[in-house]
Amino acid sequence: MVLVGLPGAGKSTLGRQVAKRLGRPFLDFDQEIERRTGLSVSRIFAERGEAAFRALEVELTRELAGAPPMVLAPGGGWVTNEGVMALLRPPGRIIHLKVSPTEALRRISRSRTVRPLMQHADPAVTMQALWEVRAALYSRADAELDVEVISSQQLTDSIVALAHEGTPEIG
Known part of the structure; x- marks a missing residue:
């Protein structure tokens, strides 16, 4: 299973x-890239740029293409990397965890995690822009679950059920 959003x-x-x-x-993915580089995602963005970070995501995705079944959580912009979804499916299934830009911003504002793409003068405008760029890419997922209307337990149950449908998968 690959969770995107x-x-x-x-x-x-x-x-x-x-x-x-x-x-x-x-x-x-973010934690694994931080472990491998010894740098925080924020620092990678600041020192090397977004393109370098995206290249690290693609490299990691290629490595995972032949991995045993696991659950993957790439960063929100992973879908912008050309061809990454195809690297993991089949047998992997991609699940879009849909959240509105307003709710996403509310949630991350409560988090201690620094989000490099949100370090702008108006995070609401930035989040809306991210949604507008990524929505069509997220729509390529195998399934979509609206995280604003389904409880955490129901979401977990739904994703587990999706994992049991069809053939075994890598992600």
Whole structure:
């Protein structure tokens, strides 16, 4: 399973819960990239730029293409990397955790995590712009779950059910 969506959609939180229920490993792309580089995502963006970070996401995705079944939580902009979805499917399934830009901003404002793309004068405008660029890409997911109308437990149950449909998967 690959969980995609705007920052604040709950990819990492739900991913950990789903992985536990499925008995699979969980991998948060941002944490893995930080572990590998020794730099925070914010620092990578500041020192190397967004393109360098996106290249690291693509490299990690290529490595995971042949990995055993796991639950993946790439960053919200992962979908903007040309061809990454195709690298993981089939057998992987991509689930869009849909959240409105307004709710996403509300959620991340409560988080201690620094979001590099939100370090602008008007984060609401930035979040809306991210949504406008990424919405069509998110719509390519195999399934969409609205995180604003479904409880966390129902979301976990739904994702686990989707994991059990069809053939075994890598992500």
